[in-house]
Amino acid sequence: xxxxxxRVALIGVGNCASSLVQGLxxxxxxxxxxPAPGVMHEEIGGYRIDSIDICAAFDVHAGKVGRDVxxxxxxxxxxxxxxxxxxxxxxNVQRGVTLDGLGRHLSKQFSESSExxxxxxxxxKRARADVVVSYLPVGSQQASEFYxxxxxxxxxxxxxxxxxxxxxxxKWRKKFETAKLPIIGDDIKSQVGATIVHRVLASLFKDRGVxxxxxxxxxxxxxxxxxxxxxxxxxxxxKISKTQSVNSQLAEPLxxxxxxxxxxxxxxxxxxxxxxxxxxEGTGFGGSPISIDMKLEVWDSxxxxxxxxxxxxxxxxxxxxxxxxxxxxxxSYFMKSPPQQFIEYEARSRLESFIRGE
Ligand SMILES: NC(=O)c1ccc[n+]([C@@H]2O[C@H](COP(=O)([O-])OP(=O)(O)OC[C@H]3O[C@@H](n4cnc5c(N)ncnc54)[C@H](O)[C@@H]3O)[C@@H](O)[C@H]2O)c1
Numbered sequence: 001x002x003x004x005x006x007r008v009a010l011i012g013v014g015n016c017a018s019s020l021v022q023g024l025x026x027x028x029x030x031x032x033x034x035p036a037p038g039v040m041h042e043e044i045g046g047y048r049i050d051s052i053d054i055c056a057a058f059d060v061h062a063g064k065v066g067r068d069v070x071x072x073x074x075x076x077x078x079x080x081x082x083x084x085x086x087x088x089x090x091x092n093v094q095r096g097v098t099l100d101g102l103g104r105h106l107s108k109q110f111s112e113s114s115e116x117x118x119x120x121x122x123x124x125k126r127a128r129a130d131v132v133v134s135y136l137p138v139g140s141q142q143a144s145e146f147y148x149x150x151x152x153x154x155x156x157x158x159x160x161x162x163x164x165x166x167x168x169x170x171k172w173r174k175k176f177e178t179a180k181l182p183i184i185g186d187d188i189k190s191q192v193g194a195t196i197v198h199r200v201l202a203s204l205f206k207d208r209g210v211x212x213x214x215x216x217x218x219x220x221x222x223x224x225x226x227x228x229x230x231x232x233x234x235x236x237x238x239k240i241s242k243t244q245s246v247n248s249q250l251a252e253p254l255x256x257x258x259x260x261x262x263x264x265x266x267x268x269x270x271x272x273x274x275x276x277x278x279x280x281e282g283t284g285f286g287g288s289p290i291s292i293d294m295k296l297e298v299w300d301s302x303x304x305x306x307x308x309x310x311x312x313x314x315x316x317x318x319x320x321x322x323x324x325x326x327x328x329x330x331x332s333y334f335m336k337s338p339p340q341q342f343i344e345y346e347a348r349s350r351l352e353s354f355i356r357g358e
Contacts, residue, residue: 004046006316007128009056009156011147012101012135013064013093015080015223015272016161016188017057018073019305020133024052025084027309038306040191044313044355045320052312054089056127058096058120058147065095065113077109077224080272080301091127094118099143101136103234105227120147124154131157131315133308138163138225139234148172152179157315160185160335161308163241167326168337180324184311187241187336190303194219194276194296195245195336196344198261201280201292202249203343210282210290212250216260217242218277221300222270229263238263241337248341274300307334314354321357329354 010017027036027049036042039049057069064072070086072093095115102112124132132151136143144164151158152175158166160183166172167185176183189195198217205212220226229235242261247253276296284290314330329350331338342350 004051006047006052006312007055007130008052008312009058009124009127009129009132010054010069010135011058011096011132012137013057013059013061013069013072014135014137015078015225015301016135016304016308017133018078018080019301020308021054021069021073021086021089022082022084023049023302023305023309024054025086038191038302039309040306041310041313041355044310045317047313047316049309052309054091055129056123057091057093058118058123059093060096060098060101060112062111062113064093065115067093069093079223081299083302094123096120097143097146099140099146101140101143103137103139103228103231105230106137106224109224109227120150121153124151124156129154129156130319131159131312133159133312134162136162136164137228137234138238139228139231140164141237148175148183152176152181155181157181157319158183158185159308159311159315161188161304163187163237163337165237165337167331167335168339173326173339177325180322182315182318182323182325182327184315184327184331185335185338187238188304188307188311189245189334189336190298190300191306192296193298193303194274194278195242197276197294197296198246198278199249200344201278202246205280205282206249206251210284212254212280212282214258214281215246215254216277216279217246217262218260218264219274220263220265220267220270221272221274222266222268223272223300225300226263226266226274230266235263245336245341249343272300274298310334314351317355327354
């Protein structure tokens with residue numbers, strides 16, 4: 001185990017939190033190193049994956065509140081892959097503040113805890129949390145703003161995994177700058193997920209002089225994220241986030257008629273698997289037509305956790321360096337909606353420069 005530690009607080013103990021927590025056991029003591037399968041960076045600024053400790057967790061689900069995090073991650077409707085048996089952590093999930101966290105679909109899936117909410121900022125301070133990771137459901141605008149404020153009161157860095165615009169919103173960026181605290185956001189871009197594959201294909205068309213005329217990305221899965229997104233009102237920010245992520249790779253963004261990206265349906269038997277169908281239609285040399293049809297199959301939550309373990313370590317590195325505000329390089333590589341978009345290789349190079357402290 002490494003000396004330098006990172007104390008992480010989780011907002012929402014759903015599938016993504018489960019994969020992150022399982023990963024801390026799976027990669028404990030550098031297990032699977034050299035090269036570690038599934039890992040982008042073995043070490044970041046002296047921090048390894050097993051430098052991360054879960055010190056606090058908040059949820060509103062009656063079956064999760066009051067339970068040790070190692071047990072809460074297994075409570076239904078969580079349905080991601082179990083790839084590690086997590087030992088008792090000694091951290092109980094505490095009652096968070098619901099606000100707009102539960103939409104009409106999620107609220108039918110489980111009972112909301114009848115316990116009173118705790119004082120989030122006080123609990124973060126008590127837990128000596130360094131980094132807060134938000135895994136709230138899509139559409140949690142008020143809850144996201146609330147937890148971000150509580151994190152700042154407690155002096156924590158913030159990793160915003162959800163498509164509510166904080167790091168990419170000038171007003172919220174300023175708040176983190178003023179508080180001299182780092183934020184990485186918004187909306188995690190999975191390791192090899194639909195977004196990065198689609199971005200790379202869009203970039204390929206542009207680099208090779210093929211004009212992209214039309215494209216779609218249709219995604220479906222069987223986790224609560226997909227169930228929640230059946231509510232089209234809650235889905236708006238996700239669609240914006242995913243569409244601008246792909247459009248940013250083109251010389252000229254496609255008109256809304258020619259690009260369609262979004263979660264499309266909920267298929268319960270897929271559980272936490274996600275299928276993405278991407279079609280690209282373009283014009284090549286001499287006006288000749290070119291098209292690509294592809295399908296990606298992934299486990300959604302481990303795919304995100306592989307990126308969050310890096311985002312958390314970068315957030316702690318920025319905290320160590322006394323940096324306040326949005327981390328542009330790391331956000332551009334880790335997130336779909338960063339404050340500034342770059343093509344992937346430039347985002348990667350900015351991330352590496354940040355890690356080296358340049
Ligand atoms: N590959 C991915 O899985 C991926 C990629 C990008 C973004 N995301 C985003 O990450 C977020 C989390 O995804 P997930 O699959 O873990 O979702 P999930 O539905 O499995 O978990 C969400 C958890 O938040 C809890 N919650 C709801 N309101 C709350 C509140 N006010 N306070 C505290 N907890 C609350 C729920 O009870 C649930 O346990 C979603 O917004 C999703 O879109 C996921």
